[in-house]
Amino acid sequence: MKTDDAVIRCEQLTKRYPGHVMAVDRLDLSVKCGEIFGLLGPNGAGKTTTIGMLTTLVVPTAGRAAVAGIDVVSHPSMVKQLIGTVSQVNNLDRSLTVWENLYYHGRFFGMGARESREAADKSLVEFRLSERAKSDVATISGGMARRLQVARALIHNPSVLFLDEPTAGLDPQSRIALWDILRRLHTSGQTILLTTHNMEEADSACDRLAIMDRGRLLAIDSPKNLKKTVGADTIVTVSSDGDLDALARRLQDRVEGATRSRQIDGVVQLQVKGRTGVLPRVVSVAEQEGFAITDLSLAEPTLETVFINLTGKELRD
Ligand SMILES: Nc1ncnc2c1ncn2[C@@H]1O[C@H](COP(=O)(O)OP(=O)(O)OP(=O)(O)O)[C@@H](O)[C@H]1O
Numbered sequence: 579m580k581t582d583d584a585v586i587r588c589e590q591l592t593k594r595y596p597g598h599v600m601a602v603d604r605l606d607l608s609v610k611c612g613e614i615f616g617l618l619g620p621n622g623a624g625k626t627t628t629i630g631m632l633t634t635l636v637v638p639t640a641g642r643a644a645v646a647g648i649d650v651v652s653h654p655s656m657v658k659q660l661i662g663t664v665s666q667v668n669n670l671d672r673s674l675t676v677w678e679n680l681y682y683h684g685r686f687f688g689m690g691a692r693e694s695r696e697a698a699d700k701s702l703v704e705f706r707l708s709e710r711a712k713s714d715v716a717t718i719s720g721g722m723a724r725r726l727q728v729a730r731a732l733i734h735n736p737s738v739l740f741l742d743e744p745t746a747g748l749d750p751q752s753r754i755a756l757w758d759i760l761r762r763l764h765t766s767g768q769t770i771l772l773t774t775h776n777m778e779e780a781d782s783a784c785d786r787l788a789i790m791d792r793g794r795l796l797a798i799d800s801p802k803n804l805k806k807t808v809g810a811d812t813i814v815t816v817s818s819d820g821d822l823d824a825l826a827r828r829l830q831d832r833v834e835g836a837t838r839s840r841q842i843d844g845v846v847q848l849q850v851k852g853r854t855g856v857l858p859r860v861v862s863v864a865e866q867e868g869f870a871i872t873d874l875s876l877a878e879p880t881l882e883t884v885f886i887n888l889t890g891k892e893l894r895d
């Protein structure tokens with residue numbers, strides 16, 4: 579495989595589960611040192627399977643992947659030493675306390691008793707879990723459990739941190755707390771690969787994103803560049819009674835600057851070049867075509883728009 583500054587590299591990486599589910603289909607991607615890289619896609623896109631292959635838990639059907647230049651199939655135990663993983667589900671050891679979860683993880687990764695003890699103590703302070711050091715992990719909140727999973731994944735100073743849906747199921751406050759942690763790690767140079775369904779988070783936090791659907795990579799770039807590919811500046815959402823497919827067609831044909839229009843989930847979404855005067859143009863075309871508008875809103879393109887343009891469907895489904 580090529581050597582460059584990529585910490586993670588996949589070439590034609592493929593996983594077909596028994597029963598012919600093509601979970602990941604010839605995935606090419608690389609993640610640079612120090613990047614926060616996001617895998618964004620709906621349920622079943624293949625995000626967890628991709629992380630599974632990169633973290634050596636899932637054996638690829640074809641293609642290759644390397645972490646820090648080490649092949650994940652031929653040297654899985656070397657790769658495991660170099661990575662930290664936060665899985666989609668809470669897999670903390672319920673028979674241990676908060677502190678013990680960190681300590682024994684360090685020991686498992688070959689750290690001496692003293693080194694591991696010091697790392698666990700330091701980590702509890704850093705992750706604001708000291709007060710719960712002696713608690714049973716079953717008794718801590720979901721937000722704390724996720725923070726503890728991240729803390730545990732980092733005990734042995736991994737080169738790459740993998741996080742599968744790190745903020746899923748967390749309340750807003752715990753989400754913010756977790757993102758504070760991830761941003762701080764990013765600033766300190768930690769390479770992070772995470773998966774998410776959440777476009778706002780992906781947009782604001784990731785340096786680059788891979789948009790996946792049904793195992794395929796659809797696009798890979800920075801959030802800013804991905805949004806540029808929309809080729810429109812304004813997204814108009816129109817609610818109306820009547821035949822929405824017909825309204826979508828009329829708006830696309832007649833609104834000046836319209837680049838794309840479609841009915842999605844009971845509303846019409848129109849993509850328009852330019853920002854000024856869009857609203858009156860839409861209202862007047864709809865009225866002339868005999869549609870009564872019941873609601874109207876303007877927004878800038880988002881990653882959701884990018885996803886809709888790539889797949890014809892919404893990411894939130
Ligand atoms: N162990 C397995 N055996 C068979 N099929 C599987 C297995 N794990 C996942 N799949 C299938 O592979 C596809 C990709 O699943 P995967 O869990 O990687 O998606 P995902 O993007 O992580 O989805 P989610 O957002 O729901 O977590 C799905 O069709 C899923 O049903």
Ligand SMILES: [Mg+2]
Nearest residue numbers: 625626627666
């Ligand atoms: Mg998943």
